Amino acid sequence: xxxxxxxxxxxxxxxxxxxxxxxxxxxSVPPYLFWYVQYPNQGLQLLLKYTTGATLxxxxxxxxxxxxxxETSFHLTKPSAHMSDAAEYFCAVSEEAAGNKLTFGGGTxxxxxx
Amino acid sequence: xxxxxxxxxxxxxxxxxxxxxxxxxxxxxxSVSWYQQTPGQGLQFLFEYFSETQRNKGNFPGRFxxxxxxxxxxxxxxxxxxxxDSALYLCASSYLSGRTGELFFGEGSRLTVL
Numbered sequence: 001x002x003x004x005x006x007x008x009x010x011x012x013x014x015x016x017x018x019x020x021x022x023x024x025x026x027x028s029v030p031p032y033l034f035w036y037v038q039y040p041n042q043g044l045q046l047l048l049k050y051t052t053g054a055t056l057x058x059x060x061x062x063x064x065x066x067x068x069x070x071e072t073s074f075h076l077t078k079p080s081a082h083m084s085d086a087a088e089y090f091c092a093v094s095e096e097a098a099g100n101k102l103t104f105g106g107g108t109x110x111x112x113x114x
Numbered sequence: 115x116x117x118x119x120x121x122x123x124x125x126x127x128x129x130x131x132x133x134x135x136x137x138x139x140x141x142x143x144x145s146v147s148w149y150q151q152t153p154g155q156g157l158q159f160l161f162e163y164f165s166e167t168q169r170n171k172g173n174f175p176g177r178f179x180x181x182x183x184x185x186x187x188x189x190x191x192x193x194x195x196x197x198x199d200s201a202l203y204l205c206a207s208s209y210l211s212g213r214t215g216e217l218f219f220g221e222g223s224r225l226t227v228l
Contacts, residue, residue, distance in 0.1 A: 036219075043118070043204055043219030090157065099169045099211040100147045104157035 002027045002093050006105035014113050019078040021108045023065075023091030026072065032094040033074040034102065035065055039087045047089075050074065061085070086112045116141065118207050118220035126226045132193040135223045139186050139207030145169075146188040147217060148180060151202040160203075163188055164211040192225075200227045 007022040025031055032051050036044040048059025055067040061084075065076045074091060088109045092102040119138040127133050139146050148160040159172040163182035180190040186207075192199055202224050206217035 041221065043221045044206075044217075045219070046216055049216070092157075099162045099164065100145055100206070100208050100217060101159045101162060101170045101172070102149075102157075102217070103159070106156045 002031075002095055002103045004091050004093050004103055004105035006089075006091050006108050008108055009106060010109050010111065012111045012113060013081045015083055016080050019063075019076075019081045019085060019110065021076040021089050021091075021110070023074045023076065023105055024072055025074065025091070025093045027093055027095075029095075033065075033067060034092045034094070035059065035063070035074075035076050036090045036092060036104075037087050038090065038107075044090065047076070081110075081112050083112050083114065086110055118205055118218050120203075120205050120220035120223050122223060123221065124224045124226075126228060127195050128228050129195055129197060131195050132191060133195060133225060134189055134191045135203055135205075135225075137188045137190075137205030137207075137220060139188070139205075140218055143207035143209050143218070144186055145208040145211040146182055146186065147206045147208070148188070148190050149204045149206065150174075151204055151222070152200070157204075160190065162211065169211050195227045197227050200225060 003026045005024045034049045035047040038044045048057045050067045058064045063078045090107045091105040121136045145164045147162040161171045162169045166182045177193045182188045202222040204222045206219045
């Protein structure tokens, strides 16, 4: 069975500082990996995804993530935090032959301090 | 292009009752997935429908059921409600059913069971 672990349920960063959200996964097959963001009282929005190919993936709003197979990680970064980045972020993995079933991590809530 | 629409947005039920939630996907999308979000269990996959057929099902009791209509709209039903069913129920649509992970989420239906 696949699983996703996000280290840290809450992260606080200063505006302009680096945002680093950690995600580790376990999968018996080559993983497809995703980061979603959820703003208060809203649904989830896809930030970026890794399927195959380049291991450094760029997404929306200046976020990027790097797939490291040897470390089974897919950490999300943004060089400079903005107040609008305050939200909850979810890492997810999909299963082969499982359609649109995603297994999500527990989420990391980001607080941005002015 | 209209997004994923879920109704109702909020509802309150009592234990033992049943509830039906509705989801209208983005026009042209044929896959509809349902997820349950709770503070304790996080985001969990309920089921996916594609072209009126259930493609995959999560690990939930039989009280949770769903269906999809020919226009791709989907409903999920929960019978004999329990306190633990209180959650945000998210619907997500996609053009395909596969490992793309490019799901478009609605804002959710927040169910409170008293």
